[in-house]
Amino acid sequence: MFKAIGLVALALLLATMPCAVHAQGSAMEEIGSKAAKEAMAQLGFQSGDKDILALTNAGHAIVEGQTTQAALKGLTEASGCSVGDGNLLQVLRPYWKPLWFYFFDKETGEAIFLQADNRAVGMSAQKLASLPADQAFTRITRANVDLDYMLNHTDEGNATFQGAFGGNEFTLVGMSNVWAQPGSSFDFLQATAFHDHLCPGVTSGYMLAKFVEGKLPIEDISAQSYRVIACPQWCKDDLLQMRWDATPGKSSMFVMALSDAEKSALRARYNQSDVAGIYIRWNQTAKQGDALVLGFNWTRARELDGSADFKGPSWAAKLVEDVRLMEYWNQPQLVVSVIKEFEVDSERLALLQSAGVHPLKVAGVM
Ligand SMILES: [Zn+2]
DSSP states (O other), X not given: OHHHHHHHXXXXXXXXXXXXXXXXXXXXXXXXXXXXXXXXXXXXXXXXXXXXXXXXXXXXXXXXXXXXXXHHHHHXXXXXXXXXXXXXXXXXXXXXXXXXXXXXXXXXXXXXEEEEOHHHHTSOHHHHHHSOHHHHEEEEEEEEOOHHHHXXXXXXXXXXXXXXXXXOHHHHHHHHHHHTSTTOOHHHHHHHHHHSSOOHHHHHHHHHHHHHHHHSOOOOTTTEEEEEEESSOOTHHHHHHHHHOOOGGGTSEEEOOOOHHHHHHHHHHTTTOEEEEXXXXXXXXXXXXXXXXXXXXXXXXXXXXXXXXXXXXXXXXXXXXXXXXXXXXXXXXXXXXXXXXXXXXXXXXHHHHOTTSOHHHHTTOX
């Protein structure tokens, strides 16, 4: 009996605890929680709603010398959005950029952007908790970012793309619209978060990756890995770094530019395909690899996604491509072609990677 009363008393005490618990958390945690609660109030969703996507640069931003990962904890606890559910992504930004939060409801297309006030994170958690949202955030903006809606209401789309989300419009609208599609996938979105935004260039990286994986699959996971001579570089290479752990720091990717004259000469030579780099499946045990020089045909890609004769607003062209190219993610052969195949040994690999040597000349394609 006493035990039961004790439990009831404990339950009552816990029910009144949230404020006390928050007071013990950090202001950084509170700012994430506050952003989520404001989004829930304005967009009208409950914690755990799987139709909600949260995007933020928390964890990358450093505010007044403080790292910001605790804001992720507050955001997840309040909104239920989590990496595990695939509806929380950390978008890469340099650490000095302002801390921001964004929530998107795929059911309605409505989104809200909140930019934290640096002074707020310097307060005590308790003081911050009692502060009205418009004093904790320097910007709270709402817009409908559903691509079809925006194309039908171009005045609203124009207004959104005039800086409504603090310069993050292309990133946030693109990621939201692709995430909302049934065919969306976490690995792709995670790579776009690393790239900073979702553009057709990252999509081309996804298709190039799938093409290479089909033609030169990794069969020996302890000995084989992919090496990339990113010549020329474009947005594709950030996806490849993340997907294959092919980073420059570990000598898995070497990045080299081409001049405009070189690019157009190559395009003329290879049936209007852009040379998209050299891809090597390298065997570290055998010190031997298989290399592919690949082309990516942007003209064909724009025919497929219907953007070749796109007449809509300029901010929409790449977004339309982002969404429509999803249909072709698993058909890379429609736009990717093999320009040359060859084998490499350690000596040739070293040559392809060396400064002062033109890798496409070493490969014999120019
Ligand atoms: Zn890009």
